[in-house]
Amino acid sequence: MYTQAMSVGPQDVAAQTKSAEEAAREAAFEARIDAGDFIEAKDWMPEHYRKTLVRQISQHAHSEIVGMLPEGNWITRAPTLKRKAILLAKVQDEGGHGLYLYSAAETLGTSRDQMLAALHSGKAKYSSIFNYPTLTWADIGVVGWLVDGAAIMNQVPLCRCSFAPYARAMIRVCREESFHQRQGYESLLVMMREGTAEQKAMVQDAVNRWWWPSLMMFGPADKDSPNSEQSMRWGIKRISNDDLRQKFVDATIPQAEVLGITVPDPDLKWNAQTEHYDFGAIDWAEFWRVVGGDGPCNRERLATRVKAWDEGAWVREAALAHARKHMNKEQVA
Ligand SMILES: [Fe+2]
Numbered sequence: 197m198y199t200q201a202m203s204v205g206p207q208d209v210a211a212q213t214k215s216a217e218e219a220a221r222e223a224a225f226e227a228r229i230d231a232g233d234f235i236e237a238k239d240w241m242p243e244h245y246r247k248t249l250v251r252q253i254s255q256h257a258h259s260e261i262v263g264m265l266p267e268g269n270w271i272t273r274a275p276t277l278k279r280k281a282i283l284l285a286k287v288q289d290e291g292g293h294g295l296y297l298y299s300a301a302e303t304l305g306t307s308r309d310q311m312l313a314a315l316h317s318g319k320a321k322y323s324s325i326f327n328y329p330t331l332t333w334a335d336i337g338v339v340g341w342l343v344d345g346a347a348i349m350n351q352v353p354l355c356r357c358s359f360a361p362y363a364r365a366m367i368r369v370c371r372e373e374s375f376h377q378r379q380g381y382e383s384l385l386v387m388m389r390e391g392t393a394e395q396k397a398m399v400q401d402a403v404n405r406w407w408w409p410s411l412m413m414f415g416p417a418d419k420d421s422p423n424s425e426q427s428m429r430w431g432i433k434r435i436s437n438d439d440l441r442q443k444f445v446d447a448t449i450p451q452a453e454v455l456g457i458t459v460p461d462p463d464l465k466w467n468a469q470t471e472h473y474d475f476g477a478i479d480w481a482e483f484w485r486v487v488g489g490d491g492p493c494n495r496e497r498l499a500t501r502v503k504a505w506d507e508g509a510w511v512r513e514a515a516l517a518h519a520r521k522h523m524n525k526e527q528v529a
């Protein structure tokens with residue numbers, strides 16, 4: 197009681213003044229967002245905006261590097277030198293995307309070590325799509341076509357994200373994703389046009405396994421995605437999950453027809469009234485199970501990342517020692 201009385205003093209006045217100042221800053225920030233301005237790392241931003249971005253960009257970075265694993269699995273088994281060179285380049289691109297994105301997230305004041313510790317402890321998420329296995333060579337084509345295709349749909353609007361370092365990173369990432377999608381589609385076209393009956397069946401089987409997880413890449417339905425609204429208001433997210441998913445289905449079905457494959461959805465049909473494809477219900481129980489850590493490869497992916505981190509300790513130490521030596525030399529000079 198006394199403490200309550202005592203706490204009404206200059207400190208509280210200061211707190212109130214500060215909160216009025218804070219409110220003015222927030223209003224100025226919101227006005228910049230509404231005007232379509234880009235926010236730079238050095239600019240003032242609400243703590244919640246910063247946290248949302250660190251979470252989103254670091255999850256995106258984790259997805260890029262974990263995404264190297266299912267495809268890396270096929271580098272040594274690519275059927276020709278040409279396919280091997282393409283796959284190597286693609287997997288390297290994904291590593292590069294991870295690095296740009298970690299750098300963009302670091303500008304918000306969270307270190308790479310902190311982000312990686314969150315990934316390795318299982319606290320941070322990455323895209324659940326990478327918790328599915330790549331069982332045959334056709335999976336590599338289908339991952340390029342559908343998974344990179346869905347990634348492009350998701351990421352093109354991020355080139356206009358209100359946080360400038362993220363938006364800038366996404367421009368280059370999207371150009372490379374477009375090559376990833378096309379190489380996947382082209383490799384499937386070759387299998388479907390020139391392949392044996394067995395190879396064609398392999399493509400269809402891969403599509404059957406990857407179709408629904410690809411649709412899940414757009415996240416929960418809008419009605420179950422409470423954070424989306426705030427992200428849309430802040431210009432971090434420009435198009436809703438359901439709208440992006442619909443765009444993806446509309447763009448992909450004509451490509452499936454050219455390939456000569458079907459998608460495993462008996463409810464899929466063109467709706468002349470809406471001028472969109474109607475499609476069947478997504479198994480959200482599976483989605484949440486995989487997000488929650490119980491997908492086919494969650495444990496394997498995390499264990500592989502942790503092992504790579506541990507075994508790479510000597511590289512990090514050597515790089516730091518080299519940088520220190522270099523710095524000392526410069527100081528002496
Ligand atoms: Fe990527």
Ligand SMILES: [Fe+2]
Nearest residue numbers: 290344373376
């Ligand atoms: Fe990609």
